[in-house]
Amino acid sequence: MAIGAAAIARDVDAQTPNEATRILEKAQVTILGETASYTLRMTVNRTGKSPRVVTMDGFKSGDDRGLVRYTDPPKEKGTVYLRRDDNTYIYLPAAEKVARVGPKQTFGGGDFNNGDIFRLSLTRDYEATLAGEETVNGVPCHVLELKARNRGVAYDRVRYLVRKDGTHFPCLAEYFTISGKKLKILRTDEVETLGGRKRPTRMIMESALETGAFTELKFLKIDDRPKLDERMFSPASLERER
Amino acid sequence: MPAPWRARLSLAILVVAAGPVIADDYEIGFEDFLYRSKATLLNRDNVFGLDPTENLFRFTGTGRKALGRFAVKASAFVERQTGVTDETTLTFRQAFAEYKTDDGFLLRVGKQKIAWGSGLAWNPTARLEPPKSPANPGTEQPGIDAVRMDISPAGWASITLVAGRAQSNLTDLPGSLSRPSDPQWAGAVRARLLVRDTDLAVTYLGAKDRSGLVGLDLGRTWGPVALHAESALYRGSEIDRGRRDETFLRIAAGALWTPGDSSLSVEYFFNGEGMSGSQFDAYRGRLDRNLKAARDPRLPESARNAAFAVWSVDAGIPFSSNLGLRRHYASIALTRQGIATDLDVRLRAVGGLTDRGLIVTPGLAYAPTGNVQMSLDIVLLFGPETAEYKLAPIERAFQARLKYSF
Numbered sequence: 001m002a003i004g005a006a007a008i009a010r011d012v013d014a015q016t017p018n019e020a021t022r023i024l025e026k027a028q029v030t031i032l033g034e035t036a037s038y039t040l041r042m043t044v045n046r047t048g049k050s051p052r053v054v055t056m057d058g059f060k061s062g063d064d065r066g067l068v069r070y071t072d073p074p075k076e077k078g079t080v081y082l083r084r085d086d087n088t089y090i091y092l093p094a095a096e097k098v099a100r101v102g103p104k105q106t107f108g109g110g111d112f113n114n115g116d117i118f119r120l121s122l123t124r125d126y127e128a129t130l131a132g133e134e135t136v137n138g139v140p141c142h143v144l145e146l147k148a149r150n151r152g153v154a155y156d157r158v159r160y161l162v163r164k165d166g167t168h169f170p171c172l173a174e175y176f177t178i179s180g181k182k183l184k185i186l187r188t189d190e191v192e193t194l195g196g197r198k199r200p201t202r203m204i205m206e207s208a209l210e211t212g213a214f215t216e217l218k219f220l221k222i223d224d225r226p227k228l229d230e231r232m233f234s235p236a237s238l239e240r241e242r
Numbered sequence: 243m244p245a246p247w248r249a250r251l252s253l254a255i256l257v258v259a260a261g262p263v264i265a266d267d268y269e270i271g272f273e274d275f276l277y278r279s280k281a282t283l284l285n286r287d288n289v290f291g292l293d294p295t296e297n298l299f300r301f302t303g304t305g306r307k308a309l310g311r312f313a314v315k316a317s318a319f320v321e322r323q324t325g326v327t328d329e330t331t332l333t334f335r336q337a338f339a340e341y342k343t344d345d346g347f348l349l350r351v352g353k354q355k356i357a358w359g360s361g362l363a364w365n366p367t368a369r370l371e372p373p374k375s376p377a378n379p380g381t382e383q384p385g386i387d388a389v390r391m392d393i394s395p396a397g398w399a400s401i402t403l404v405a406g407r408a409q410s411n412l413t414d415l416p417g418s419l420s421r422p423s424d425p426q427w428a429g430a431v432r433a434r435l436l437v438r439d440t441d442l443a444v445t446y447l448g449a450k451d452r453s454g455l456v457g458l459d460l461g462r463t464w465g466p467v468a469l470h471a472e473s474a475l476y477r478g479s480e481i482d483r484g485r486r487d488e489t490f491l492r493i494a495a496g497a498l499w500t501p502g503d504s505s506l507s508v509e510y511f512f513n514g515e516g517m518s519g520s521q522f523d524a525y526r527g528r529l530d531r532n533l534k535a536a537r538d539p540r541l542p543e544s545a546r547n548a549a550f551a552v553w554s555v556d557a558g559i560p561f562s563s564n565l566g567l568r569r570h571y572a573s574i575a576l577t578r579q580g581i582a583t584d585l586d587v588r589l590r591a592v593g594g595l596t597d598r599g600l601i602v603t604p605g606l607a608y609a610p611t612g613n614v615q616m617s618l619d620i621v622l623l624f625g626p627e628t629a630e631y632k633l634a635p636i637e638r639a640f641q642a643r644l645k646y647s648f
Contacts, residue, residue: 046580048583049580049582049583050583050584053612072612073611073612073613073647074267074269074612074613074647074648075609075612075613075614075615075645075647076612077267077647084397084436085439086439086463087436087439087441087463088463094380095379095380096355096357096382097357099362099468099498100360100441100461100462100463100468100470100498101463101468101498101500102463102465102466102467102468102499102500104466105466105500105501105502106500106502106503109503109579109580228344229344229345229346230396230397231344231345231346231394231396231397232344232345232346233397234346234394234397234398234400234436235434235436235441236346236392236394236399236400236402236434237346237394237400239358239392239402239434240342240346240348240392
């Protein structure tokens with residue numbers, strides 16, 4: 001009997017990573033689909049400073065193609081971020097210059113980094129395991145432990161919570177260094193119907209290192225079926241921006 | 243047309259070009275370039291005839307209107323120059339029409355910027371338009387009259403073809419330092435590829451009456467740092483007409499690191515045609531000899547004129563088509579955003595590694611609202627009097643800008 005119970009426990013352990021990956025796969029497409037165009041408003045908050053609000057149009061194609069173009073305020077209009085595979089570029093209209101930037105660089109001066117915005121496949125970058133359950137704002141959630149598959153990704157370890165109610169909406173994520181130091185906390189909420197389906201429309205990334213520092217991303221418009229040409233996600237396209 | 247009316251008409255054209263009626267987005271603003279001049283080894287006894295303070299004040303305007311895949315853009319300024327030269331002029335930095343599609347096709351006709359290359363302070367492969375100042379590479383440069391076509395057969399590959407009238411003289415200089423450019427018909431083809439996470443660009447540039455230039459540009463991210471190397475191999479010296487048949491190499495290589503709200507960049511520039519120490523000494527000696535001869539009352543007028551003509555050509559070299567007189571340079575730039583609400587600081591330094599000349603450019607940028615941007619840069623020159631950068635007849639310069647975006 002004891003041997004049988006141990007065998008069952010081993011089977012559960014063996015299946016847990018697959019189950020975790022399955023949950024993660026579902027969770028990561030709840031906000032944006034495989035291909036999407038969207039309008040986003042980013043608000044960067046810092047203690048003692050006025051909030052900085054930027055509106056942008058974004059496009060994604062698969063896990064490796066992303067492009068974000070600032071549309072407001074006028075002083076920042078025309079700034080473009082591009083992600084293609086493992087390469088990230090920025091076009092700065094004032095300097096009329098295209099520059100490569102690192103994946104861990106801050107996105108737009110806020111608390112998200114380029115990897116958070118453009119590295120869209122968590123299942124590819126992280127190995128997921130189920131690590132129990134927790135309740136967040138009264139909603140039971142799966143707790144997933146994500147460990148980076150390589151050092152090139154944005155974070156070494158992520159504690160990722162996904163709603164158990166069948167929606168698979170992500171609700172909370174905590175990001176850690178390899179030594180276990182907590183860097184950031186991400187909260188996902190404001191479930192609304194946008195682009196024809198219900199989804200979380202707000203993400204708040206809070207710095208665990210700087211008191212009062214947090215950045216809000218609010219989706220204003222989402223289209224899950226845009227027609228996008230693969231060639232718009234090319235660094236050469238940024239040189240044509242001017 | 244009388245000058246005042248010409249100025250008013252220019253202003254009217256500029257306002258209309260920048261106006262909200264025709265533009266999707268537009269901006270107006272002011273620029274001021276103030277120079278404190280001084281006598282140097284190049285400007286002995288103020289032979290350039292500069293006032294102690296030379297000033298370029300500009301009213302600027304930019305407008306862009308898109309109609310589907312078509313767009314037009316105009317960017318211009320009315321400049322009031324005061325000092326020895328006292329005049330008002332209208333200059334279009336850009337004025338073009340374009341047709342652009344999401345599949346990577348672009349056709350652009352008119353005055354436009356071609357600027358390419360991964361170099362931050364120096365771009366040895368971008369020789370169709372005036373070189374940017376390494377002391378302040380963010381300064382807006384004028385474009386050239388050209389036709390440009392881009393084709394992207396795939397997301398990882400694109401080809402650019404350009405035919406236009408290349409210009410290469412330095413801009414934004416006051417008085418007699420500003421030399422009229424002689425545009426030269428030129429053509430270029432550039433293939434840009436992304437191969438195994440490495441940016442690769444190959445450029446060929448040919449001009450009328452000039453041998454070709456072959457450029458190779460590489461860029462790659464290494465951990466948190468973006469690395470680049472931009473090189474050009476070309477025939478014919480740009481600073482010494484006597485070396486028309488020699489082949490030269492230029493390389494600008496460096497790194498950009500962007501942690502958080504800061505950025506740090508470093509770059510080394512090798513200028514293969516640059517003068518060695520002895521060649522530079524000989525150049526300065528020639529300047530001195532010819533200026534003395536030009537002023538020597540014992541010599542016949544024809545000899546004095548001939549000497550002055552030679553001096554004039556030599557003295558114009560630092561302000562004409564080249565990327566530097568010496569061989570080894572380095573630059574470092576540091577920016578920090580948001581040191582206070584809406585306030586950014588930056589510090590740039592460019593140095594000649596062999597003559598210890600140094601240009602330091604501290605700057606501030608302030609954006610009190612979403613529409614308003616202000617910036618101030620101060621250009622300071624250091625080093626021994628014999629250093630290349632200390633030859634410039636400028637003690638220091640101030641560059642101020644104000645933009646209002648709509």
